[in-house]
Amino acid sequence: MRLLTGMLTGFLMIVLCSGIPKTSSKNIQTYVSNYENVLGTSLQIKVFAASETDAAAAENNAMNEIDRLDHIISGYNQQSEFNRWMNAPQHPVFVSPELFEVLDLFDKWRIRTNGALDASAEVVGKLWKAAAKRNQIPTQAEIDQAVSLVKQPHYKLDAANHTVQRLDNVPLMLNSFAKSYIINKACNAALSSVNVSGIVLNIGGDIVIRGNHTEQVQISDPKADAENDAPISTVNLSNRAIATSGNYRRGELISGKWYSHIVDPRTGIPAENVISSTVISPNATDAGALATAFCVLTPEESARLAATFQGTEYLIITRNGKRIESNGWKNAEIAEVNNVKTEGVNNNNLSQKGAAWDPNYELLINLELAEIQGFRVHRPYVAVWVVDKNKKPVRNIALWYNKTRYLDDIHVWYDAYFQTFMDDHANISSTSSATRSPGKYTLKWDGKDDKGKLVNKGTYTIYIEAAREHGTHQLMEKQMDFSGIPKQITLEGNAEIASASLDYRKKP
Numbered sequence: 001m002r003l004l005t006g007m008l009t010g011f012l013m014i015v016l017c018s019g020i021p022k023t024s025s026k027n028i029q030t031y032v033s034n035y036e037n038v039l040g041t042s043l044q045i046k047v048f049a050a051s052e053t054d055a056a057a058a059e060n061n062a063m064n065e066i067d068r069l070d071h072i073i074s075g076y077n078q079q080s081e082f083n084r085w086m087n088a089p090q091h092p093v094f095v096s097p098e099l100f101e102v103l104d105l106f107d108k109w110r111i112r113t114n115g116a117l118d119a120s121a122e123v124v125g126k127l128w129k130a131a132a133k134r135n136q137i138p139t140q141a142e143i144d145q146a147v148s149l150v151k152q153p154h155y156k157l158d159a160a161n162h163t164v165q166r167l168d169n170v171p172l173m174l175n176s177f178a179k180s181y182i183i184n185k186a187c188n189a190a191l192s193s194v195n196v197s198g199i200v201l202n203i204g205g206d207i208v209i210r211g212n213h214t215e216q217v218q219i220s221d222p223k224a225d226a227e228n229d230a231p232i233s234t235v236n237l238s239n240r241a242i243a244t245s246g247n248y249r250r251g252e253l254i255s256g257k258w259y260s261h262i263v264d265p266r267t268g269i270p271a272e273n274v275i276s277s278t279v280i281s282p283n284a285t286d287a288g289a290l291a292t293a294f295c296v297l298t299p300e301e302s303a304r305l306a307a308t309f310q311g312t313e314y315l316i317i318t319r320n321g322k323r324i325e326s327n328g329w330k331n332a333e334i335a336e337v338n339n340v341k342t343e344g345v346n347n348n349n350l351s352q353k354g355a356a357w358d359p360n361y362e363l364l365i366n367l368e369l370a371e372i373q374g375f376r377v378h379r380p381y382v383a384v385w386v387v388d389k390n391k392k393p394v395r396n397i398a399l400w401y402n403k404t405r406y407l408d409d410i411h412v413w414y415d416a417y418f419q420t421f422m423d424d425h426a427n428i429s430s431t432s433s434a435t436r437s438p439g440k441y442t443l444k445w446d447g448k449d450d451k452g453k454l455v456n457k458g459t460y461t462i463y464i465e466a467a468r469e470h471g472t473h474q475l476m477e478k479q480m481d482f483s484g485i486p487k488q489i490t491l492e493g494n495a496e497i498a499s500a501s502l503d504y505r506k507k508p
Contacts, residue, residue: 028197031055033402034379035063036369036439039070039179041204042379044430047190048198048213058193062201065189069182072098075122075173082174085164092156092163102174102181103164104157109176109289113305114266116296117289120150121265122173128259128270132252143268150265180243180288183208187284205433206243206291208284214238216334220433222248222276222317226364226444228397231431232323233278233315235332241284243291244432246276246317262295271295276317277302278432280332281309290314299324357447357454358484364503365397365462369439370496378402380468380496383413384443387461393417394449394460402469409467412475439498447482457483466496476500 028048035043045062049055074080081099095103109117127146131138138146149170156165183201187210190199198213209215215238218231235242247260251270259270277294281287286309294302299316306312306326313332316324365384384398393416401407408414445462447454464476474494480487482504491500 029055031059033059034400036379037371038066039074039182039203040076042439043204044200044202045190046198046200046215046430047196048211049193050195054193054195058190058196058199061193062186062190062199065186066182066203069098069185072096073102073174073178073182075175086166086172088166090166090168092158092161092165094161094163097162100157100159100162100164102178103155104159105177105181105285105289106174107157109293112308113289113293113297114301115150116264116266116293117176118150118265119172119174119176120154120170121176121263122171123149124263124265124268125173125261126171127268128252128254128263132254132259135254137254138268147266147268150268176292177243177285177288179203180206180208180241180284184241184284200430202430202432205431206241206284206288207237207430207432208241209237210239215430217242218431219244219278219315220276220431222246223321226442228444232276232317233329234334235280236334237280237332240280240282241287242278242280242432243284243287244276244278245291245295246274246433247271247295248275249433260295262292264296273319274299274316275319276315278315279306279312280314280329281312283309286312355457357457357482359447359454360507361447361482361484361486362505362507363445363447363462363480363482364501364505365443365445365464366499366501366503367441367443367464367497368493368499369441369466370493370498371439378469380466380471381406381410382497383410383417383463383465385413385417385463386445387416387463388455389459391461394455395445396450397445398443406469409469409473410465411473412463413465462502464491464497464500466494468496472496478502480504 027050031047031049031052033045045059047055047058049058071077072081075082077083081096085093085095106119123146127138127142153167154170154172155167183203183206187199187201187208190196191210198211200207200209200213200215207217214236217235217237219233221229221232245262247262250261252259260272262271263269264271274295277291279287279290279294281290290306290312293305294314294316297305302316306314313326313328315329318324369379379400382398382400385393386395386397388394396417407418449455459479459481461477461479467473472495474496476491476497478489478491480502486506487504489502493499
């Protein structure tokens with residue numbers, strides 16, 4: 001799909017969010033595009049440009065730069081320069097400026113964090129993944145051996161000759177801040193295009209805002225389990241980067257206990273005391289590195305480290321729910337927003353007398369978009385909404401798209417909601433969160449209608465519609481009774497939605 005032309009910022013996920021002010025320039029419009037399977041996660045790019053042609057050129061520059069850098073520093077692409085260097089004989093090898101810079105940065109961050117960040121943390125990560133497969137935590141001897149491997153030197157940099165020499169066969173991975181490093185360079189490439197005033201690039205929840213634009217960014221609640229849950233904080237950012245790390249989306253389950261994918265390479269143990277760390281910084285690489293390091297360090301160590309970076313603020317959430325902010329966090333934070341959009345939807349079901357929806361219950365809607373292997377793809381148009389027994393719209397839960405003129409491709413949603421949508425061009429903020437796997441989303445219906453009022457108990461129908469430009473159209477619909485009896489339903493997948501499930505449950 002191409003770029004979205006129009007007044008909407010974000011891929012417009014109508015999900016209990018409110019908007020930000022529209023751009024005041026008459027010559028600049030907002031163009032948005034969304035992808036899956038980019039750097040192992042999802043991507044959203046917003047371009048503020050004078051024309052669709054200018055925006056397309058900027059997007060193309062950004063995506064080409066992402067591809068170029070991915071082929072240099074990716075640990076997952078077996079043909080990347082990084083992997084070729086890893087597999088080369090242990091003698092000095094001339095490397096590209098970008099690979100040399102990232103390896104040099106890892107050396108410096110290892111020193112600055114007293115070993116909390118280390119490219120060889122992959123040794124510990126592999127140990128815990130193997131332990132999860134046998135459903136048994138590693139032995140202390142195995143952990144000690146992994147830590148011993150981490151502590152030895154792994155490569156030698158020669159700045160004069162621009163070479164790097166591998167010193168051992170210990171596995172390395174350039175994950176901690178490589179994504180932020182790539183995002184920053186991709187933004188610079190996009191801004192090199194003509195007639196482009198601003199860029200917002202969000203890859204898996206790490207975001208860079210550049211140019212003449214202020215972006216509202218919501219920070220995901222690490223204890224929430226749905227895309228449209230209320231954020232823990234909302235900030236306004238201009239010419240800044242924001243990164244979030246946490247243990248709530250990726251990790252290993254061993255004997256019923258969750259272990260974070262973020263490990264402390266100094267101890268060989270997964271990080272567990274900090275469940276989410278968000279960092280705002282002028283420099284994207286600093287934001288990404290600090291966000292990961294703060295999940296490993298104590299809050300006191302994090303505060304001392306952050307103080308050495310000018311213009312850097314942070315928000316840390318501990319395992320027991322304690323919220324720890326830097327002194328300047330409040331300067332960026334904005335007042336809480338109303339998380340339910342007010343829309344003029346006629347819901348006849350609400351005019352009938354009956355028992356109200358039990359606020360202790362909710363519906364989780366789990367979606368997995370069909371993955372096209374091997375390359376990035378645009379996200380299909382997807383709409384999720386609820387109707388009452390009279391087929392009247394009750395709640396528009398989510399709408400994901402790239403271009404308004406193709407909204408009629410999701411024609412069932414279009415007939416129900418398009419006029420309301422056109423009457424309310426709300427600008428939706430970006431979201432910073434721990435990195436997700438591509439294509440997997442959870443949404444929530446809290447039993448409220450589009451005006452924020454609880455509906456009556458009873459029978460409603462959940463619609464999930466998906467369409468791809470010049471591609472297929474798919475529609476799922478399921479009638480459910482919401483009267484206080486928990487129920488789980490699995491829906492049959494299709495060409496666009498690989499799997500979906502509905503979980504009507506009591507709130508945890």
